[in-house]
Amino acid sequence: MSYTITVNGASLVLDVPGDMPLLWALRDIGGLTGTKFGCGMGLCGACTVHIDGEATRACVTPVAAVVGKQVTTIEGIGSDKVGKAVQQAWLELGVPQCGYCQPGQIMSATALLRRNPKPNDRQIDEAMSGNLCRCGTYTRIRAAIKRAADTAGSPT
Amino acid sequence: MSMSTGLDSGISLTRRTLLKGAGALAGLALYLRMSPSLGAEEVRKYGADAMPGGTVDNPLVFVNIDPAGLVTITIHRPEMGQGIRTSLAMVIADELGAKWEHVRVTQAPGDEARYGNQNTDGSRSMRHFFAPMRRVGAAARMMLEAAAAAHWGVPVAEVAAGEHEVVHSNTGRRLSYGELATAAMKQPVPERARLRLKDPSEFRYIGKSNVPLIDGPDMVSGRAQYSIDVRMDGMVYAVIARPPVLGATLAKYDDSAALKVPGVLRVVALEGKPLPPRYNALGGVAVIASNTWAAMKGREALVLEWNDGDNASYDSASYRKILEAQARKPGKVVRNDGDALAVLAKSKKRIEAEYYMPHIAHATMEPPCATARFADGKCEVWAGVQSPQEARDIIAENLGIDNSRVSVNVPLLGGGFGRRSKCDFAVEAALLAKIMEGRPVKVVWTREDDLRHDYYHTVSLQHLEAALDEQGKPIAWLHRSAAPTIVSTFVANATNQSPFEVGMGAVNVPFQIPNLRVETAEVPAHTRIGWFRSVSNIPHGVATQCFVDELAAAAGRDPKDYLLELIGPPRRIDPRALSDGWNYDEAPDVYVVDTGRLRHVIELAAREARWGRELPRGRGQGIAAMYSFLTYVAAVVEVSVENGVLTIPRIDVALDCGVLVNPDRIRAQVEGSCVMAVSLATLGEITFERGRAVQGNFHEYQISRIHEAPREIYVHLVPSRFDVPLGGVGEPAVPPIAPALLNAIYAATGKRIRQLPLRDQLAT
Ligand code: FES
Numbered sequence: 001m002s003y004t005i006t007v008n009g010a011s012l013v014l015d016v017p018g019d020m021p022l023l024w025a026l027r028d029i030g031g032l033t034g035t036k037f038g039c040g041m042g043l044c045g046a047c048t049v050h051i052d053g054e055a056t057r058a059c060v061t062p063v064a065a066v067v068g069k070q071v072t073t074i075e076g077i078g079s080d081k082v083g084k085a086v087q088q089a090w091l092e093l094g095v096p097q098c099g100y101c102q103p104g105q106i107m108s109a110t111a112l113l114r115r116n117p118k119p120n121d122r123q124i125d126e127a128m129s130g131n132l133c134r135c136g137t138y139t140r141i142r143a144a145i146k147r148a149a150d151t152a153g154s155p156t
Numbered sequence: 157m158s159m160s161t162g163l164d165s166g167i168s169l170t171r172r173t174l175l176k177g178a179g180a181l182a183g184l185a186l187y188l189r190m191s192p193s194l195g196a197e198e199v200r201k202y203g204a205d206a207m208p209g210g211t212v213d214n215p216l217v218f219v220n221i222d223p224a225g226l227v228t229i230t231i232h233r234p235e236m237g238q239g240i241r242t243s244l245a246m247v248i249a250d251e252l253g254a255k256w257e258h259v260r261v262t263q264a265p266g267d268e269a270r271y272g273n274q275n276t277d278g279s280r281s282m283r284h285f286f287a288p289m290r291r292v293g294a295a296a297r298m299m300l301e302a303a304a305a306a307h308w309g310v311p312v313a314e315v316a317a318g319e320h321e322v323v324h325s326n327t328g329r330r331l332s333y334g335e336l337a338t339a340a341m342k343q344p345v346p347e348r349a350r351l352r353l354k355d356p357s358e359f360r361y362i363g364k365s366n367v368p369l370i371d372g373p374d375m376v377s378g379r380a381q382y383s384i385d386v387r388m389d390g391m392v393y394a395v396i397a398r399p400p401v402l403g404a405t406l407a408k409y410d411d412s413a414a415l416k417v418p419g420v421l422r423v424v425a426l427e428g429k430p431l432p433p434r435y436n437a438l439g440g441v442a443v444i445a446s447n448t449w450a451a452m453k454g455r456e457a458l459v460l461e462w463n464d465g466d467n468a469s470y471d472s473a474s475y476r477k478i479l480e481a482q483a484r485k486p487g488k489v490v491r492n493d494g495d496a497l498a499v500l501a502k503s504k505k506r507i508e509a510e511y512y513m514p515h516i517a518h519a520t521m522e523p524p525c526a527t528a529r530f531a532d533g534k535c536e537v538w539a540g541v542q543s544p545q546e547a548r549d550i551i552a553e554n555l556g557i558d559n560s561r562v563s564v565n566v567p568l569l570g571g572g573f574g575r576r577s578k579c580d581f582a583v584e585a586a587l588l589a590k591i592m593e594g595r596p597v598k599v600v601w602t603r604e605d606d607l608r609h610d611y612y613h614t615v616s617l618q619h620l621e622a623a624l625d626e627q628g629k630p631i632a633w634l635h636r637s638a639a640p641t642i643v644s645t646f647v648a649n650a651t652n653q654s655p656f657e658v659g660m661g662a663v664n665v666p667f668q669i670p671n672l673r674v675e676t677a678e679v680p681a682h683t684r685i686g687w688f689r690s691v692s693n694i695p696h697g698v699a700t701q702c703f704v705d706e707l708a709a710a711a712g713r714d715p716k717d718y719l720l721e722l723i724g725p726p727r728r729i730d731p732r733a734l735s736d737g738w739n740y741d742e743a744p745d746v747y748v749v750d751t752g753r754l755r756h757v758i759e760l761a762a763r764e765a766r767w768g769r770e771l772p773r774g775r776g777q778g779i780a781a782m783y784s785f786l787t788y789v790a791a792v793v794e795v796s797v798e799n800g801v802l803t804i805p806r807i808d809v810a811l812d813c814g815v816l817v818n819p820d821r822i823r824a825q826v827e828g829s830c831v832m833a834v835s836l837a838t839l840g841e842i843t844f845e846r847g848r849a850v851q852g853n854f855h856e857y858q859i860s861r862i863h864e865a866p867r868e869i870y871v872h873l874v875p876s877r878f879d880v881p882l883g884g885v886g887e888p889a890v891p892p893i894a895p896a897l898l899n900a901i902y903a904a905t906g907k908r909i910r911q912l913p914l915r916d917q918l919a920t
């Protein structure tokens with residue numbers, strides 16, 4: 001079965017079963033490997049992408065479900081003003097350790113800031129608690145979200 | 157070669173046997189090389205010299221400068237989040253006088269003959285390579301100066317390297333590094349004795365936090381390449397159904413349904429090897445497909461039957477009883493000062509406690525993964541392994557080819573923590589690549605594979621007893637440690653912890669107690685036991701540091717004052733006087749146990765945390781301090797327990813590792829250590845039933861999330877001093893956190909937690 005989806009503004013034609021998770025379609029077929037595999041069950045957030053702006057776990061989202069929707073991945077988030085501010089804050093505060101979870105963290109943080117430009121600690125907890133980091137970068141993630149909130153200004 | 161290693165387990169092995177046919181065992185040999193009885197002609201080597209490949213400081217191996225002035229530094233140690241690609245580059249660039257914006261790095265493949273030791277484990281990278289990498293940078297700088305002097309026809313004493321250029325002092329003429337590059341590379345490499353190293357006051361990057369993470373931009377944009385991101389023409393994807401019990405063999409399997417899954421190309425059985433497990437592939441049935449998803453679906457469709465074998469009896473609940481029984485009776489004595497048993501027997505005030513800690517899994521966020529291609533009798537591998545040369549040797553052994561025909565490339569590691577010291581997953585990829593000759597094969601582990609086939613952190617039970625005098629000071633201390641040993645992964649039926657394990661916080665407690673006895677218990681292993689970041693320091697730290705807190709409470713004393721009193725006045729102790737002949741394989745006269753430094757970090761952490769201040773109800777502070785990986789660390793954890801729910805508003809950690817090379821990354825390692833330690837103290841547990849690991853994914857094996865992690869972590873670094881040898885950084889901050897946390901819970905609630913993880917033990 002062939003599906004055409006929109007990823008980072010471009011069309012991607014996928015000749016895959018409709019139940020293939022978006023994660024594997026992006027990575028193995030689309031060659032977009034920035035979106036990571038961590039659990040395959042929606043438990044770790046490593047695979048977070050935006051679907052029509054909503055932070056979504058690509059590992060539990062079938063390809064068939066995203067036809068006609070806008071998918072944004074870590075490779076494309078830098079063209080968003082908020083996404084760019086988040087990436088910048090991540091660099092300024094030296095958030096990444098191994099870096100593996102960070103694409104997912106950045107996608108979740110960007111989605112948060114787009115809907116809530118000045119999140120408090122509790123709101124950060126709520127938005128980010130689905131993203132695991134085994135290296136333990138949480139204190140810097142929190143600080144970087146606040147930094148990005150200061151620099152991003154109002155969402156686009 | 158008559159060298160024999162007297163293992164604690166009572167097995168005697170020659171070094172030859174250990175190393176026979178196997179770089180497989182090089183890592184273990186490191187751990188086993190504690191106090192071997194050396195032949196008369198052999199002198200024990202220490203530190204980097206004791207590591208396979210030793211160190212290399214040839215600038216031509218590590219530095220390349222192109223005519224445009226771009227400096228490319230080869231990093232031979234794998235990057236797993238410790239920031240080593242940035243930090244080693246900083247060291248070279250500093251001595252070289254390179255401008256950071258002109259520095260790039262490239263990752264070395266596994267080749268210890270060329271680069272020196274690459275086994276990135278044991279918090280060793282900076283400890284062993286700070287000095288050699290300084291020499292690399294200095295030598296390259298001197299070659300640039302020599303080339304400039306030759307070009308101008310002036311004595312070399314008249315020229316000096318500045319920032320990415322060499323200047324002739326008399327005339328002010330300058331030549332950039334790019335202009336000098338070709339000629340400089342042809343200059344003779346200066347001898348070590350002639351090298352002019354910078355004075356620390358001249359450092360521009362070392363000790364500063366002014367250099368951004370070299371991989372940062374790639375990591376935040378999705379461009380960073382991990383093993384799982386490797387893509388090659390014609391590549392196929394494999395997922396393996398492994399034996400559910402260690403040592404189980406495949407009875408039969410039916411792959412007909414699997415082969416019908418669209419995308420599945422082939423199903424092959426992989427034979428496992430006899431135990432001990434070492435770094436061997438576990439065997440099983442591999443499903444090879446055109447994409448990862450198809451391989452996973454194919455595996456689900458397999459019908460498998462196993463002969464479980466002896467380890468099917470492994471059950472965590474009954475095993476705990478074995479640990480308890482063994483820890484309650486006399487074991488093998490590994491330290492014995494005075495006569496602790498006699499003093500305990502007639503003591504009026506005797507305190508006793510037992511601490512239990514389950515298996516935990518590394519759970520790196522990137523599950524194990526490797527790609528290999530076999531063609532023309534050669535195997536090329538891409539695998540995020542911590543010890544690429546060992547992986548190369550073991551793969552060669554498994555394929556039955558010379559290691560010169562195997563290459564191991566090292567992408568970024570999505571976490572290591574000791575899991576990726578074991579290259580079993582890379583061996584799997586190589587074996588499958590040989591079967592699929594000519595086609596690259598990527599083996600992907602699912603999270604379930606990872607959690608159910610780890611080399612687990614050992615399960616343990618620590619039994620402690622102390623006798624207190626009238627003033628509440630301990631006059632006798634007995635610590636019996638029961639835990640399956642890591643040696644069992646390499647030597648069948650090994651049963652007692654070995655010197656390297658008890659040397660991590662059990663025997664080498666620097667307490668002034670006249671009668672002090674440490675014993676290990678004889679207990680078997682039924683799963684793969686491996687080292688997990690900080691290793692035995694974690695259970696031993698919980699046991700000794702919580703027990704001290706219990707003694708302080710029994711004596712009615714402040715825990716910090718009591719701990720300091722137990723440590724006693726500043727002094728430098730030869731580790732052998734603490735019955736520690738291992739000492740992280742470092743020279744005992746160079747790396748001594750300095751109680752002054754230990755006291756200092758305790759006082760620093762306490763002061764910064766405002767130890768002892770009034771706290772509201774339900775809040776408490778706990779303290780603990782550990783000397784591990786040659787570094788001194790103390791932690792004060794502050795907790796709040798409200799309606800049975802634990803939160804951690806603040807942790808203060810003071811750390812003294814000698815020289816601070818990259819302070820920002822040291823802080824990052826400490827922060828990460830706090831989170832990982834909180835995770836294992838509060839949530840982490842792998843249990844076994846019928847020989848099978850029960851937990852399969854993050855809903856069952858939990859790790860701390862952002863709201864469960866400490867809210868604030870303050871890292872207090874003792875300023876650099878160059879008169880002491882470098883300590884480790886990646887691991888030593890983990891061990892004090894869990895005991896400080898448990899002690900804080902006691903301070904807040906009056907409840908002693910002696911069993912990890914905490915989970916709902918505070919529920920009211
Ligand atoms: S891989 Fe999707 S949430 Fe973990």
Ligand code: FES
Nearest residue numbers: 098099101133135
């Ligand atoms: S940075 Fe390594 S898992 Fe988050």
